[in-house]
Structure formats: structure tokens, C-alpha cells
Amino acid sequence: MTQHGLESESSRSHSDDEKILAEQQTEYTGGRVAAVDPDAHLSPEERTKAVCKDRRLLWKLDLRLIPWLSLLYLISFLDRTNIGNAKIDGLTKDLNLTDGDYLASLSIFFVSYSLAEPITNVLLKKLRPRIFIPMIMLLWGLCMTTMGLVHNYEGLMVARFFLGLTEAGLFPGINYYLSCWYKRSEFGIRAAIFFSAAAVSGSFGGLLAAAIGKMRGVGGKAGWSWIFILEGLLTIVIGIISFWMVHDFPDEAKFLSDEDRARVIYRLKTDKQSSAEHEEFQFSYVWDSLKDWKTWLGMIVYMGCDGPLYAFSLFLPSIVSQLQPGTSIIHSQLLSVPPYVVACFLTIVIGYIADRTGKRGYCNMGVSLIGITGFAMLLGSTSASVRYAGTFLGALGIYPCIANTISWVSNNTEGVYKRGVTLGLVIGWGNLNGVVSSNIFRQKDAKMGYKPGHGVVMAYLTLFLFGGSLTYHLLLRSENNKRMKGKRNAWIEGRTPEEIDRLGDSRPDFLYTL
Numbered sequence: 001m002t003q004h005g006l007e008s009e010s011s012r013s014h015s016d017d018e019k020i021l022a023e024q025q026t027e028y029t030g031g032r033v034a035a036v037d038p039d040a041h042l043s044p045e046e047r048t049k050a051v052c053k054d055r056r057l058l059w060k061l062d063l064r065l066i067p068w069l070s071l072l073y074l075i076s077f078l079d080r081t082n083i084g085n086a087k088i089d090g091l092t093k094d095l096n097l098t099d100g101d102y103l104a105s106l107s108i109f110f111v112s113y114s115l116a117e118p119i120t121n122v123l124l125k126k127l128r129p130r131i132f133i134p135m136i137m138l139l140w141g142l143c144m145t146t147m148g149l150v151h152n153y154e155g156l157m158v159a160r161f162f163l164g165l166t167e168a169g170l171f172p173g174i175n176y177y178l179s180c181w182y183k184r185s186e187f188g189i190r191a192a193i194f195f196s197a198a199a200v201s202g203s204f205g206g207l208l209a210a211a212i213g214k215m216r217g218v219g220g221k222a223g224w225s226w227i228f229i230l231e232g233l234l235t236i237v238i239g240i241i242s243f244w245m246v247h248d249f250p251d252e253a254k255f256l257s258d259e260d261r262a263r264v265i266y267r268l269k270t271d272k273q274s275s276a277e278h279e280e281f282q283f284s285y286v287w288d289s290l291k292d293w294k295t296w297l298g299m300i301v302y303m304g305c306d307g308p309l310y311a312f313s314l315f316l317p318s319i320v321s322q323l324q325p326g327t328s329i330i331h332s333q334l335l336s337v338p339p340y341v342v343a344c345f346l347t348i349v350i351g352y353i354a355d356r357t358g359k360r361g362y363c364n365m366g367v368s369l370i371g372i373t374g375f376a377m378l379l380g381s382t383s384a385s386v387r388y389a390g391t392f393l394g395a396l397g398i399y400p401c402i403a404n405t406i407s408w409v410s411n412n413t414e415g416v417y418k419r420g421v422t423l424g425l426v427i428g429w430g431n432l433n434g435v436v437s438s439n440i441f442r443q444k445d446a447k448m449g450y451k452p453g454h455g456v457v458m459a460y461l462t463l464f465l466f467g468g469s470l471t472y473h474l475l476l477r478s479e480n481n482k483r484m485k486g487k488r489n490a491w492i493e494g495r496t497p498e499e500i501d502r503l504g505d506s507r508p509d510f511l512y513t514l
Contacts, residue, residue: 057263061181064255066193068245069174072137074197075235076170078205079144080109080163081313082231085209086224088317088332094222099443101153105160106314106438110431113164117428120169121176121420129177130246132169137239140166145232148225172427176420179410180249181264183271184513185355188407192351195403198313199344199395206317206336213330285417288504295422297472298409299429301364304464305401306430308371308457311437312398315453316391322446323384335388343395350400351407360408361473361514364401368466371397375458379451387449394457401465411513412476414504433460476512483508 083091083106092102124132143163150156178190209227216223247253250264289295316339321332350367354360374393381387409426413419441453482488488508492500500507 053263054267057260058186060260061264062190064247065178065181066190068242069178070194070197072133072170072238072242073174073194074201074204075137075231075238076140076167077198077201077313078208079140079231079235080113080167081201081310082205082209082227083160084314084317085205086227088321089209089213089216089224089227090222091224094224095150095153095156097153097156103439103442105153105156107435108157109160109164110310110434110438111164112161113168113434114428114432116165116168117172117431118421118424120173121424122417124169124173124176125249125417125420128248128252129173130243130248133173133246134239134242136166136169137242138236141232141235141239143232144235145229148221148228148230148232168428172420172424175406175410175427176423177249179419179423180268183267184411185271185358187410188355188360188404189348189351191407191410192347192400192403195399195406196344196347198309198402199340199347199399201340206334206340210330210334285415286421288415288418289413289421289425292413292418292422293475294409294412294472294505295425297468297475298405298412298422298426300464301468301472302402302405302409302426302430303433304368304460304466304468305364305398305405306427307433307437307460307464308375308394308398309402309437310431310434311440311453311457312391312394314438315441315450318441318446319378319391319450320388322450323388339391339395342392343399346396347400347403350404354404354407358513360404360411361469361476363404364408364469365466365473367397367400367404368461368469369397371401371461372458372466373397375454375461378449379454379458382449397461405469408472408513412505414507414510415502418504473514476514480511480514483511 087102091097092099095101097105127135140163143159143166147156147159147163150159174194175191178194179187182190208231212227212230213223215221215226218226221229247255250256250261250268253261256264316336317332320335346367350363354363357363370393374390374395374397377390377393378387381390406423406427410419410423413422436456440456441450445452486508491503491506491508495503504510505512
């Protein structure tokens with residue numbers, strides 16, 4: 001290159017770069033996004049420096065997306081599990097609930113929640129995140145507030161049913177939404193940070209319930225009533241603010257510059273993803289998900305950690321209070337905090353390790369063994385200190401696997417709507433197991449240390465989480481070996497590049513995350 005050429009290259013203005021970029025910018029053709037390398041016009045030296053742009057972009061996305069979405073899930077998990085704190089604050093006594101009535105009020109939430117989940121990601125895609133997410137928050141905040149006004153069992157059941165119905169779209173929706181922004185090797189740690197809000201809500205919920213419980217008698221209402229009312233009003237306020245804090249998908253997000261938008265979409269394309277694209281919904285995408293063996297095995301793995309998750313979060317206050325009979329309500333609430341804190345830490349660590357190594361299956365299997373050990377301690381020991389230590393190991397063995405399993409399923413499912421439907425089915429089925437979780441810690445078993453409940457949770461962790469993860473890992477590894485040996489190349493013979501792209505995770509060059 002001549003000296004003049006070097007001078008021209010170095011003196012090129014930023015506006016000139018924007019003009020070149022504009023010519024190569026993301027185009028819309030028939031509703032599909034054509035990804036263009038935003039650095040195609042740069043010299044080799046400049047392309048080396050462009051790596052810093054990717055890092056700055058990731059930092060920008062993390063700051064814009066992760067903190068607020070984590071807050072939303074913290075509020076969501078707080079609202080669905082605070083009934084456990086309300087119970088030890090007098091809910092069952094004031095409403096004259098039998099043990100069966102209380103367990104039914106837990107179960108009804110998961111019925112409506114699970115049935116609505118498979119379709120919520122389709123609604124999210126159609127209505128756009130900045131409309132759909134704040135809207136459902138307002139609705140479930142209203143349901144939560146009315147729970148504090150109920151006077152009988154029937155009113156509690158109605159409020160819990162609609163709480164599940166309106167809250168169903170948040171967890172699968174945000175996981176799907178985040179998968180449309182990040183590469184597969186970047187998604188796990190973000191999902192872990194997002195989900196760690198559930199562990200934070202567990203600890204925060206215990207502290208908050210202890211504080212709000214002191215309002216007993218204010219306005220003529222019980223302490224548990226104020227727990228529901230104040231947390232419901234908080235949800236409504238957060239929901240209103242979310243109309244300005246939640247952003248659309250990358251192709252429409254207003255906080256992105258044209259260059260950043262092109263870079264986000266190009267990064268996804270090079271990661272063999274098309275989740276940021278526009279695509280009209282067709283029922284065939286649902287069928288694609290239903291006939292994929294990975295969907296069904298993902299459901300089995302996820303139920304292995306999601307069932308224990310709800311059993312643990314709903315009943316931990318009761319389990320802790322039973323360890324030391326006669327302790328005050330506030331003391332029991334506070335003792336339920338530490339297990340969540342350590343679970344939050346390990347959830348993020350496992351997310352980081354799984355992203356770095358790509359071995360999500362090994363992470364699931366290793367962590368599940370910690371949980372199995374914890375519930376074995378709860379099941380086999382009569383010592384209060386040993387059993388309290390078991391709650392720590394139980395939390396450590398459950399919480400990290402939720403985010404890791406969602407990341408694992410998401411990594412191995414490609415297609416705009418197929419991934420959304422698959423995540424809805426997997427998470428919906430997992431949450432349906434909350435019906436089981438709601439009925440295994442019966443009051444009549446309290447004197448024997450809730451051993452039947454601990455046994456069921458231990459079985460879930462052993463058979464479905466550990467066993468399912470092992471099976472999923474081995475089958476994915478076998479399929480990868482076949483693809484690397486060229487045994488799946490026949491699937492693309494005679495197809496156009498567009499048809500090959502539509503194959504999603506069935507493309508022979510798509511290797512599964514193990």
C-alpha cells in the first residue's frame with residue numbers, strides 16, 4: 001500500500017465509515033434479516049482492533065438488559081413463593097385452612113402457570129417484549145395485592161389461579177429473550193445471573209416477611225395480609241417502570257445504534273443462530289419442537305431440578321421452623337436466608353464454568369450429587385444442626401441446575417419460534433411438577449421431619465436430574481460424532497442455502513453443546 005493509501009486509510013472520518021456501513025447495513029427482505037459483517041470494510045489491522053468493539057457491545061448489553069430483568073424475576077419469584085412465609089405468619093389459622101386446603105392453594109398456581117407457559121413465547125414475539133412483559137407484571141401485581149384481601153379458602157384459590165396465569169410468561173419469556181441477544185457460549189452466565197435472583201428473592205423474602213409481619217394489626221389486617229398487599233403494590237410499580245426499562249429484540253431495540261444492531265445480528269449469525277430475525281408464526285414450528293427428542297429429554301432433566309426447586313422454596317420456612325420447635329416466627333424466617341445466599345453464589349460460578357468449558361451436562365451431574373447428599377442428610381439424620389446443613393447442600397444442588405438446564409436446552413435448539421416453543425414446553429412441564437412439590441410436605445409428616453417429602457425430592461434429583469442429564473449428554477455426544485464423520489451430510493443434499501439455514505439445529509454443521 002502506498003504512503004498516500006496509508007494516509008487515506010488513517011484519515012478516513014467516522015462519518016465515512018458510517019456511510020460505508022449504511023450501504024452494507026442489515027436489510028429486510030421478505031421479513032427476514034440478512035446479517036452483514038459490520039467490519040467488512042475495515043483493513044486487517046483495523047479488524048484486529050474491532051475485537052474491542054465486541055467487548056464494549058457486550059458490556060453495553062449486559063448493563064441494559066441483565067440488572068433490570070434480574071429484578072423482574074426477583075419480584076416474580078418473591079410473589080409466587082411468599083405464601084410459604086405467610087403460612088408461618090398465621091395464614092392458615094386466620095383463613096381456617098386445613099392442610100389439604102393449603103396444599104391445594106399451592107397446586108392451583110402451578111396448574112394455570114404450566115398450561116399458559118407453552119404459548120407465552122409466541123405472544124412475546126408477536127406483542128414485543130417492551131409491551132408484553134410490563135403488561136403481565138401489572139396483571140400479576142394486581143392478583144398478588146388481592147391475595148391480601150381474601151377472607152376465605154375460595155378467595156385464596158381464585159387469586160392463586162390467576163396469579164399463575166398472569167405470571168406464566170416471565171421466566172420462559174426472558175430466557176428466550178436473552179437467548180436472542182447472546183451467543184451460545186455467552187448465554188449461560190447471563191442466565192445464571194438472571195436466575196440467581198430467585199435465590200436472592202428467597203433470602204430477601206425471608207427478611208422482608210420478617211419486617212412486614214410486624215405490621216400485624218395495622219388497618220385491622222394480619223401480618224400475612226400485608227405481605228401480599230405490599231409486595232403486590234411493589235410489583236405494580238415495577239411493572240409501570242418496565243414500559244421504559246424493557247427493550248425489544250435486537251432488530252428493533254431503540255438503544256442500539258445502527259452499527260451495534262448490525263454487530264449483534266452478525267454475531268448471532270456466526271454462532272449459527274437466527275433468533276433475532278423476523279419470522280411469521282406457523283404451527284409447523286410447534287410440530288418441529290414436539291417431534292424433537294431433545295425437547296422431551298430436556299423436559300425430563302428440567303423437571304428433575306424444577307420440582308425440587310419449588311418444594312424447597314415453598315417449604316423451607318416450615319422445614320427450618322420444625323428443626324427447632326418453639327422458635328419465634330421471625331427467627332425461623334431469618335434462618336431460611338443463608339441457604340439461599342450460598343445457592344446464589346454457586347449458581348453464578350456454575351454458569352461461568354459451563355460457558356467456559358461448554359460441558360453443561362457434567363455441571364448438571366456434578367451439582368446434582370451435592371443436592372442428593374443434602375437431602376440424604378435431611379432424610380437420614382435426627383440432628384437439627386446436620387439437617388440444617390443439609391438445607392445448604394440441598395439449595396446448592398438445585399438452584400445452579402435450573403439456569404444451566406435452560407441454557408443447555410436453549411443452546412441445542414435453533415430456529416426463531418422453535419426455540420421459543422421448546423423453552424415454553426420444557427419450563428411449562430417443569431413447573432407442572434410444582435403440583436407434586438406442593439403436596440409432598442404435609443403437616444402430618446412434620447413430627448417425622450417431613451421424611452416423605454425429602455424422599456420424593458431426592459428421587460427427583462437422582463432419577464430425573466442426574467439420570468436425565470447423563471442420558472441427554474450421551475445422546476448429544478453420539479449425534480455430534482455422527483455429524484463430524486459426515487454421516488448427516490445427506491440431509492442437505494439438493495437444498496438451497498436458504499433451505500439449509502431453515503434446518504436450524506438439524507444442520508449437519510450444527511454441533512450440540514454437551
